[in-house]
Amino acid sequence: MNLRRLKYFVKIVDIGSLTQAADVLYIAQPALSQQLATLEGEVRQQLLVRTKRGVTPTEAGKALYRHAQIILRQCEQAQSDMDAAGRGLSGQVSVGLAPGTAAATLGMPLLRTVRARHPGVLLYLNESYGTLLSELIMNGRMDMAVLYGDKKVHGLTFVPLLQEELFLVGPSSLPRPGESVRLEDLARTELFLPRPYNTVRKLVNEAFQRAGLAAPNVVAEIESAITLNAVVDGGLGMTILPSSMAREMVGAGTAWLSRIVEPGIEAPLALCQSDHLPLSEPAQAVKEILLELVGDLLGQAQSSDTAAQP
Template identity: 40%
Template sequence: MDTRRLAYFVRVVDIGNITRAADSLHITQSALSQHISALENDVKTRLLERTGRGVEVTRPGRSLYRYAQGILRLEQAARIDLHAGNDTPAGLVTIGLASYSMAPGLAVPLLRMVRERYPNIHLQLIQNLTVVMSQAVLLGQVDMALIYDPGYVKGLVVQQVQEADFHLITSAKTPPLATRGDAVTLKEASRLGFILPNELHTVRRITEAAFHTAGLHCSVVAEVETGMVLRDAVVSGLGATVLPLTAARTHFAPDEIRAYRFADGRLRTAMSLCTPEVQPLSEAAALVADLLRTLIRDQPGTAGRREPGVAANAVHP
């Protein structure tokens, strides 16, 4: 299978329009169409359906798209590795980072450590849903993923690296909810509107399950995946959210929010580092994984106690 045609196919799917994809690839529309047709002949199935507004991906096309991303990443990794010298570790290392977690806050420190210690390692950081990232590891789209614990997944090695209690996060502009320090009940919290990720996300599932168990309703007023949008919406007072304190430090400045423990409900989960079970990590990926574990180990613990430096109704860096 021609990897160049796979790359063209991925670009068309990403853009959703052959004409615009051809422009971005600096080739003619007819040439790109011929490459897609040749790829469809290779796999003996239709991958795209042309519509008046662009293209829609068929079911086989979605399957090929997932595998193509892994194939193209491996090709890029091989090129970087082969062109590097033998004296220092080199290669492409791709890491998936869970949204609504402490993982994005480790991105810059990890990048700094890699640049300082292993300048020939090319680091690629991707943020997405846990359910997507666990599958991405299996498909070879990423080398490893730091995500909310997915439980047992066949083909994955899941190493729990940190536990955290979720906290209620509200804007500092809103009146305090608690009169007894930094704790609120689920009933008090149920009066709020929540900004959360979609229903597949671990944070959403754990939050709604806790309210349901207490016989309460969790009112979700908006679904937001992007960290910057979440920050701006919560700070503006458009809704509350639920995060571990380590994640709150990543998204918010100390004076922007109030953070509350749940007095009558334990909303807890674990962060896990997921790697393939069968395919061993490359030398470069293994080195980066060790750096990532070191960064996580140096994070303040959150399991079953208040973190050092966290005052009532405030989050400090």
């Protein structure tokens, strides 16, 4: 196998069409087909199945696709590290930030700090849900991400950053329970929450189960932070959010929040990266900046809590 054929193969799988892949790669389709045939001959496996809609990978093709992504990414990192030798850091670094978490507040500080310290680094920020970000990291298509999670996952490692408390958030048109609300008092409350695979929803469901309560009374499932904000702002009902997103919503002046207690619920925010793919030098530098910014964020939160105490 050579790297050029691997690049061609990955592009074909990504696009799902030999014709379109040939256009993107600026080579003739017969030449691309010949490169694919040579690759299949080298590995002695059929890698793609041709259909009326295009091409799809076989099981062997899927396995090669996963490894090819990792191999090509490592080659890019090696080239980037060699290019950076003897001069300032440069290269591409991809960072995922889960929306609706404290991670979302790190975007601007991260951009400013990276630009100031390492102007040669091209930073790519991706705001997506944790499941997608973790998949990108496992596939070698993203360097790291800040998201909720602390459970061991094959192919990933999690560095704990901070714990975010969950709050009940409601519109000003509905009565506020008080500074805090007991979990059992939420048993009959109509809630707008994300779908069950969302980390916050999982934490809420698990808390209800441990407390011996029936499942939360969910009247609608909403993944979009913007739509959840609109639901509360429009007076439709209440939701449960991490402290960062809850305080941001309350800051608009149209909502209130109450800390969930007895028991409280906390969401673990962590830095996620591959457990087997090493970070490039630029990525390692960005990771250090991220950890530094999270430390500042944690210090600010502690100061706010201290100031809020009577």
